Amino acid sequence: xxxxxxxxxxxxxxxxxxxxxxxxxxxxxxxxxxxxxxxxxxxxxxxxxxxxxxxxxxxxxxxxxxxxxxxxxxxxxxxxxxxxxxxxxxxxxxxxxxxxxxxxxxxxxxxxxxxx
Numbered sequence: 001x002x003x004x005x006x007x008x009x010x011x012x013x014x015x016x017x018x019x020x021x022x023x024x025x026x027x028x029x030x031x032x033x034x035x036x037x038x039x040x041x042x043x044x045x046x047x048x049x050x051x052x053x054x055x056x057x058x059x060x061x062x063x064x065x066x067x068x069x070x071x072x073x074x075x076x077x078x079x080x081x082x083x084x085x086x087x088x089x090x091x092x093x094x095x096x097x098x099x100x101x102x103x104x105x106x107x108x109x110x111x112x113x114x115x116x
Contacts, residue, residue, distance in 0.1 A: 003029075003113075003116040004029075005029050005030075005109055005112060005113045006022075006025060006026050006029070006030040006031070007031045007032075007105060007106055007109040008022075008030070008032045008033075008105075009032070009033045009101065009102030009105050010032060010033070010046060011032075011033065011034070011035030011036070011037070011044050011045070011046070011047060011069070011101075012044065012045055013043075013044065013045065014043055014044060014045050014048060015045040018045045018046060019045050019046060022046050022052060023049060023051045023052075026051065026052065029052075029053065029112040029113075029116060030046075030049075030051070030053065031052065031053045031055065031108070031109040031112065032046045032047060032053070032055070032105065033047075033055050033100075033101035033102050033105040034047045034054045034055060034056040034057075034068060034070070034071070034073075034074045034101050035047055035069035035101060036067045036068065036069065036101055036102075037067075037069055038066060038068065038069065038070075039069055039070075040069070040070065040071050041056075041069040041070060041071035041073055041074055042071045042072075044069060047069060047071070047073060047074070048071070048073060049073075050073060053075045053076065054071075054073050054074045054075050054076075055074070055075070055076050055077070055078055055080075055101060055104065055105045056068040056069060056070060056074040056076070056077045056078075056101060057077065057078070057079075057080035057081065057100065057101045057103075057104070058077040058078060058079055058080065059079075059081060060079060060081060060082065065081060067100065068080075068101060069101070076108060076111075078104045078105075078108045079104060080100065080101055080102075080103045080105075083103035083104055
């Protein structure tokens, strides 16, 4: 196959096994959300992994969102508030407005996909 993008919206405590697994899987580019704990992303997997692109959340005014993790490893801040999406909790809701780093990570992953 051709170039590929792996996109994940996941965050958790620092975990070497998780970081190493993602590094091994990523063919061309791996994109993850930085997380929603308002903490230094260096303490969180997968955001601390230097081999992936980390996305943090910005507000509609262009500043870092209060919930977004942060660090020198966060590569891109993107508008991740007021994103209309569908939800499946507990039943499918066709439209609901959400906010968190997971909301725009799939959209922003299109940038490296276009480049590679």
